[in-house]
Amino acid sequence: MAFGYNGKILRVDLSREKISIDSPDDVFYRRYIGGEGFVAYFLLKELKPGVDPLGPENKLIFAAGPVTGASISGSGRNSVGAKSPLTEGFGEAEVGGYWGAELKHAGFDAIIFEGKAESPVYLWIHDGEAEIRDAGHLWGKDTGDAQRIIREELGDKLIRVAQIGPGGERLVRYACVINDLHDAAGRTGMGAVMGSKNLKAVAVRGHEKGKVADAEKLKELARWLIQNPKTWSWAHDLGTGGAMEAFVELGNLPIRNFRDGDFSNAKALDARTIKDTISIGMESCYACPVRCKKVVKIAQPWRVDPIYGGPEYEALAALGSNCGVDDLKAVCKANEICNRYSLDVISTGDTIAFAMECFENGILTDIDTGGVKLNFGNAQAMVQMVEKIGRREGLGDILAEGVKRAAEKIGRGAERFAIHVKGQEVPMHEPRRSRALGLGYAVSPTGADHVHNLHDGSVASRNPYFEKLAALGILEPVPREDLGPRKVRALIYVVDWCVLDNSLLMCCFLPWDHIQKTEIVRAVTGWNTTVWELMKVGERITTMARAFNVREGFTKKDDRLPERFFHPKTSGALSETAVDPAKLEKARSIYYEMMGWDENGVPTRAKLEELDVAWVAQTLG
């Protein structure tokens, strides 16, 4: 077994209350790495096609990676995956914090949950042991209370808890899984899958720090980070969301359901404002000096409990500007409720923005909203609506289904305001600005997802990122507006690496370049791995996720963007330009072909064989 892995994957059959351990070989670990890779493997290998995402036949996978738990920044993360109740396709999300490292220290690399518990339970994993425990007393509790009770009853304050709140319990389709009360495996509704299995929480405690192959080299790489604070001081000082005004000017900030370009008080939502007013410090992840996560405390008009952390950029934009809201405290409260209830801030914000636009267009009325004036900019209404979604109360019950299903239920043309791809709401980065981002959203296996598309390959020669991309052979600047072949190529390379990051579970904010990250993997595992091998792992996993969706019935026409992005914003920076649908369609074809997929977006047998997963071709029939 390579260093960096325990060689043990926990398998928990909730229906039969049976726990067992898989012991994969070294080749399995090297081929699928961890995180998203494990998710893709187990979903394709073990799920029957067409299962109900909220039924017992779905499986829920928690996975760490090789580096997780090692003494190096970015090693606290884990991934959560299942068939998505939001998209009905490949579901997966990553999350930072400490839980992933704790799982590794407790002796396991991943957990596969199968079936459904008869009544609410939680799993308690400690130093190689695992037990299913009753969670009747926890069900219905906010995440904060649940974590406190679990720690108390197990008698250890350092237990790490991944869990759902009432939103997950009530199967809000975009419910997330919350670690440490403030870190979310946010996208694709993994919290709803957890809820559907009557699984409240996974509590973990471990004391065995695994050995790494080359501790000296790993220290050297950790030292480099500490000695180069300029490369991460932006994150240390402000975290995300420190350029809200610039984002308005550039057109990158979603405003009023992705409709508008003007937003006069963006400064109110800026991380600098938070720092100067309501911040009480910054929180870290395991073994990381960067400390990029905001913690806010507010007494009134809303009480915001700092145990729930504070809003990241995605929350500030989704619950703020995209709802037309510039009331920072309201956004912080909404963010806190999302963490209490385990709701994805992006989908929550987008869904409320959708409802607001419906309301302003008379598609939803006072009757639907129970009297709430659900206009853009109504901070009070926005906060109320988050709570209603979490409780599935009134209109909240419809909105808890996500914009796609909500629009179908509402009818009356609401669909045109439902900004999603494959049923997942669009994150806070504007495809009208970075054109390949639109392509990335369109083809992403998880639907619109910025964690599969952290960068779209646009790069100017003066950008420090340019030098990094050269390591992948992107030798010349590729402008944002470009959507031609060289941009598609850049997107593919960037996304393949991004998916690798999701599998290694290494944080994408950290400044290590491709060479250093590979050196980290090498130092931990002892493998003689290379950027070539790791890029191919990324491509392999991207293609496996694609294959899963093909098997679930997705076709080329699901690789689309919402109509809205084909029109300019009503004002501001992007009021005269938009995504050209013909160019997008052409770029999609080029993308398929470059990926080795056929003209319908189905991975070819030869490509699957070249990626060393010939068995996947068989699952496609």
Added chain:
Amino acid sequence: MAFGYNGKILRVDLSREKISIDSPDDVFYRRYIGGEGFVAYFLLKELKPGVDPLGPENKLIFAAGPVTGASISGSGRNSVGAKSPLTEGFGEAEVGGYWGAELKHAGFDAIIFEGKAESPVYLWIHDGEAEIRDAGHLWGKDTGDAQRIIREELGDKLIRVAQIGPGGERLVRYACVINDLHDAAGRTGMGAVMGSKNLKAVAVRGHEKGKVADAEKLKELARWLIQNPKTWSWAHDLGTGGAMEAFVELGNLPIRNFRDGDFSNAKALDARTIKDTISIGMESCYACPVRCKKVVKIAQPWRVDPIYGGPEYEALAALGSNCGVDDLKAVCKANEICNRYSLDVISTGDTIAFAMECFENGILTDIDTGGVKLNFGNAQAMVQMVEKIGRREGLGDILAEGVKRAAEKIGRGAERFAIHVKGQEVPMHEPRRSRALGLGYAVSPTGADHVHNLHDGSVASRNPYFEKLAALGILEPVPREDLGPRKVRALIYVVDWCVLDNSLLMCCFLPWDHIQKTEIVRAVTGWNTTVWELMKVGERITTMARAFNVREGFTKKDDRLPERFFHPKTSGALSETAVDPAKLEKARSIYYEMMGWDENGVPTRAKLEELDVAWVAQTLG
């Protein structure tokens, strides 16, 4: 400009006697690297389709790589390329020694020869200067005499000379270019192209050792080699050809025109025998401690001059066992004549073997041979025939055309004994043994070529090479007999790197793994390059060479193996097994698809775009 390059490419118009200098930018160098990459670039970019390989419109390129001339083993090499008079397609060969390093020290990265000199000339390059000089007095001279005269007349004993002998002058289609009298850019007839241009030699002297980006790191890598002699002692002790008997047992040794499996006296041709009898030492390449090259001296019955070095494995097998000859001294003499006349030992040996089989089958008679009993095993006849080919005398004039054209001229069914791919004779590694080698020969842009197929991806788990291949993601053993998708994948990865080696001009015998070689390139150039980027360079160049052949009219049916390999050997290890043509054809289809080529083997536009050479698609029309 990156370290490792001069930023200057010499362009010599022999027709107009005009010399100029190209100054490509850094992106050019990083994208095409050097050697075979430069050849592919300039042939595709500058040659009109369909030109006569022996006409003035062909261009002859001498190219070094980034590492060439740096203080590290394997950095003395250069590449020679042109449209091949042997295959009428992509022609290219590499050669070791000192000449490449000298060219770099003289201030140039490559030379492009255009047109044809009116009368024989040679080029004299020295410290940034270049002049075309008369070679009337050199024409017709053996390489040994020519080198002596050039050094004398230029007054410098350390001048390095790449040149042709009378074989190249007489346009023997498989004439090679000889460096330092004993190192050959052997394959695809580059010496004939040189002869067709009335270019006798390129003499070089330079004193400017370029700077490298990270001299300390380069030293460390050089030190690793010196401190790990076990990794190269095989080469140091014996050079190639130290396992002749084992090769008979394994079936790898070509015997009597690839027909037979028995060869009782293989020991007579073994490098160990050479060491114990006629060796007078070992010769080195620039900056290399390995010293793998034999030097032999023989007084009688043939006088073999040690200035011409000694036979490598390819010569021992092609002129020896493949002609049924076990007379070591005869083989050494034949090898010496090849170096005097600038003939490729492989094609020369194979062509004589072909003639011998024709003779034994009555297709050639005493009348054709001028009374020579051209039977397998007739050492005297073999040596005579080499001389006749070099002089184009009698039957030699026909055999100087290579087996394909000779068989056409001879007729009478001779074709079945012509063992070639695309007109180039097959090297000394048996495709019936390593099945993917057969595929490699079939699809190689240069025809049958072991320098495009140094390894076919077969690997057992106990093989030290297995660990190396893991760095490319080949995680499980792939047996020799396998010709399925996972073997095709392994072949592709291995060949892509091999073509990269041919472009970096790094010696493939040296034990550095993919990571170390990448570190060498990084230390020299200062680029943040990775195994990913370099593998993609290999893939790019393989695909460009393919595109060149497509443009020249090659089709799928040229990607074939000689019929002989579909039948077992008459005896010995492979007397009961052979390449299955149906499996080979299927493997070829898989190869095309994995390469991103269409079902006819034509690179798709999307693949060319993904490889960052969209312009190549335009040359395909």
